[in-house]
Amino acid sequence: MKDQVLKTIARIITPFIQLYGIFIILNGHISPGGGFAGGTMIGTSLILYTLVFGVDQAKRKFSEKASAFAESGGIILYILIGVIGIVVAGHFLANKGAGFDMGTPGSLWSAGMIPLLMIAIGIKVASTFITIFHTLIEVKDA
Amino acid sequence: MKKIIRLLLFAGLLGVLVINIMNMPAILSVDAPSYNDSIDHYLEHGVEETGATSIISAILADYRSFDTLGETIVLFTAIIALLSVLKVGDSTRKEG
Amino acid sequence: MTFLQPIIDHINYLGAAILFVIGLATVVNHTNLIKKILGINIMGTGVFLFFIAIGNVTSGVPPIIDPDQPDQLFINPLPSVFILTGIVVVVSITVYSLSLVIRMHETYGSIDQEEIARMMAEEADHD
Incomplete structure (x- = not known):
């Protein structure tokens, strides 16, 4: 698209959407939200960027290699956190027993592994949304 | 004719659903059977057991975190299916 | 007005059931494949509304524990956790069926179910 207003506004607004998504992910254990909601916000900000600037430029910002890395990296991070539970406490995805720092409830640094799992889910959901959109929009008419 | 039969079938389905719903406990009541002992346990002991003040996150990522792992794997499978349908298969189409 | 009381007591469930039937009717009645996918989404929304209505409680607040109160x-x-x-x-189903519709449009040049069925029958006759 060639609309100057759209380009300028999108360039200004995208970092704020992404910052809000990161805020939602990191505050998932003390406020409404979490990995799914925040990941969706980051994914939609990238979709906005793709709609305004085109697929080619968006691919330069977030390439297929990066999306493949984030897709599998999210799940592998999740499973690694679970395996820490097996090694330390004896069962998969142990939280308190695995020696994660519980902190004081209600502060940002609390709840042990829950913020880490939320970060893993957020990475996974954001990359899923942007991969779906890029794949569906790239199909050429036969 | 076909359309009328379809409409009657959907009306019948809606009637069955409505009759069953009317026998359910009313909305917005604390006495509903879904508000049971496990919910009380989550609400009373959730903070000390998981450290998260948001009980939904505590259930999502601690009590039922294995379920959430399955959710992420569902998303991963959807992506694999999407890519295998759209990015592969140009050669098979020309043969057919 | 006593006969209205049971309806008011179950109004959210009734809305969920109506949404579900609207979605099912869309899936059955339309031959356009995109509209069928939309119908599946409407059915899913009905189920979500049903679950969320089960979880709601009069004057209840979101379950975020505040030690001061x-x-x-x-x-x-x-139910909120299940609905996630x-x-x-539902997102996964939508994405997969949309990709299948795109492939069908590439192969047959149409997204209408009956048209595609006719073309497939003609192809079978040629073979």
Whole structure:
């Protein structure tokens, strides 16, 4: 698209959407939200960027290699956190027993592994949304 | 004719659903059977057991975190299916 | 007005059932494949509304524990967690069926179910 207003506004607004998504992910254990909601916000900000600037430029910002890395990296991070539970406490995805720092409830640094799992889910959901959109929009008419 | 039969079938389905719903406990009541002992346990002991003040996150990522792992794997499978349908298969189409 | 009381007591469930039937009617009645996918999404929304309505409680607050206010009544957190799973499943179904529709449009040049069926029958006759 060639609309100057759209380009300028999108360039200004995208970092704020992404910052809000990161805020939602990191505050998932003390406020409404979490990995799914925040990941969706980051994914939609990238979709906005793709709609305004085109697929080619968006691919330069977030390439297929990066999306493949984030897709599998999210799940592998999740499973690694679970395996820490097996090694330390004896069962998969142990939280308190695995020696994660519980902190004081209600502060940002609390709840042990829950913020880490939320970060893993957020990475996974954001990359899923942007991969779906890029794949569906790239199909050429036969 | 076909359309009328379809409409009657959907009306019948809606009637069955409505009759069953009317026998359910009313909305917005604390006495509903879904508000049971496990919910009380989550609400009373959730903070000390998981450290998260948001009980939904505590259930999502601690009590039922294995379920959430399955959710992420569902998303991963959807992506694999999407890519295998759209990015592969140009050669098979020309043969057919 | 006593006959209205049972309807008011179950109004959210009734809305969920009506949404579900509208979605099912869309899936059955339309031959356009995109509209069928939309119908599946509407059915999913009906199920979500049903679960969320089960979890809601009069004057309940979202289940975020505040140590300063001990005697709060919280809504039921479990249906909300289940619905997160449901939303993920509906998104996955939508994406996969959309990709199949794109492939069908590439192959047959149409997204109408009956047209595609006719073309497939003609191809079978040629063979």
